[in-house]
Amino acid sequence: MARASHEGGFAGRGPLAGRRAADEEDASYLRLGKDFSRAKCLMNADVALILERKREIMEAKGQAPKSDFIKAYKYVNQVKQFREKHVVVQVRKELEAFGLEPFEVAQLGNLCPETAAEAKALIPSLENMEGRMLDNAQLTELLQQLAANKQFST
Amino acid sequence: MELTKELLLYPKHFGPNIRNLLREKLIYTVEGSCSGQHGFVVAVTDVVEIGKGRIREGGGLATFPIQYNAIVFRPFKGEVFDAIVTQVNKLGFFAQVGPLQVFVSKHMIPEDMVFDAQGALPAYVSQVSDQQPQRIAKDSEVRLRVIATRVDAAEIFAIGTIKDEYLGLLD
Numbered sequence: 001m002a003r004a005s006h007e008g009g010f011a012g013r014g015p016l017a018g019r020r021a022a023d024e025e026d027a028s029y030l031r032l033g034k035d036f037s038r039a040k041c042l043m044n045a046d047v048a049l050i051l052e053r054k055r056e057i058m059e060a061k062g063q064a065p066k067s068d069f070i071k072a073y074k075y076v077n078q079v080k081q082f083r084e085k086h087v088v089v090q091v092r093k094e095l096e097a098f099g100l101e102p103f104e105v106a107q108l109g110n111l112c113p114e115t116a117a118e119a120k121a122l123i124p125s126l127e128n129m130e131g132r133m134l135d136n137a138q139l140t141e142l143l144q145q146l147a148a149n150k151q152f153s154t
Numbered sequence: 155m156e157l158t159k160e161l162l163l164y165p166k167h168f169g170p171n172i173r174n175l176l177r178e179k180l181i182y183t184v185e186g187s188c189s190g191q192h193g194f195v196v197a198v199t200d201v202v203e204i205g206k207g208r209i210r211e212g213g214g215l216a217t218f219p220i221q222y223n224a225i226v227f228r229p230f231k232g233e234v235f236d237a238i239v240t241q242v243n244k245l246g247f248f249a250q251v252g253p254l255q256v257f258v259s260k261h262m263i264p265e266d267m268v269f270d271a272q273g274a275l276p277a278y279v280s281q282v283s284d285q286q287p288q289r290i291a292k293d294s295e296v297r298l299r300v301i302a303t304r305v306d307a308a309e310i311f312a313i314g315t316i317k318d319e320y321l322g323l324l325d
Contacts, residue, residue: 026230027231039226047196050199066186071252072227072252072253078295107233111236111297118320121318
């Protein structure tokens, strides 16, 4: 994979090595750093579901949520594009079936762009990554599916 | 944004309840914390494994390695977010993406948007169109791209731009 070899290139020793690697993080080329290569990317709607459950548990225990939790909770509920659980699950399935990277799945699901051009402008990695079969027609179709689900759940 | 991480804890309360105690202490310590490497820890989802505790020499404390999964929020350069504007002034505006604060400088706002301090809320107003002018004021939702992040020991701060195609005010 392209990314693996890239990281190898920066694995030199010396005080600057770690720092340079951090500077090289760039979402438009899907360079997220080593720690996140195995991480799963969640959409805001996913996070909203998890935090909702967490809030219920905390409430049952009588714990007061922390300020960062409240901020995150408010934020995801304000910006999430899909509300119901089965919709979220379905959207994720459709996106993943497309052979997209997890990061792109999350970004598409969060931003819900309307056209292929918009999607590529917002998420440059859709265009930057070579060796992938992804033409505009397919992307448009995917975005239409997204839009349909979005209206359905609001 | 899920991730495994190891953490050391120093409980003084050994006893049959130690696992629950460790779990609670973990959640209490890491939730809401923030590191430059992993970003904001929003919520611990599950504890994978609590390793064997090691008693430290010279003291009665024990160290437990704990592996857990958590939802973290780590902004990356180039990532696009929908943010909520919190503060507008003549230098630019601040917006909030959950726990993350993003600053968008005046230079990163399109030229046709002008700072307007006349109204009840200071705002950036676009006057190109004859129709309803676009106003970015407190509580507006904007779509922005992160262009750089600054990482402190306990805080991440980002600067963003709305000067690009498809970025800017959301309806």
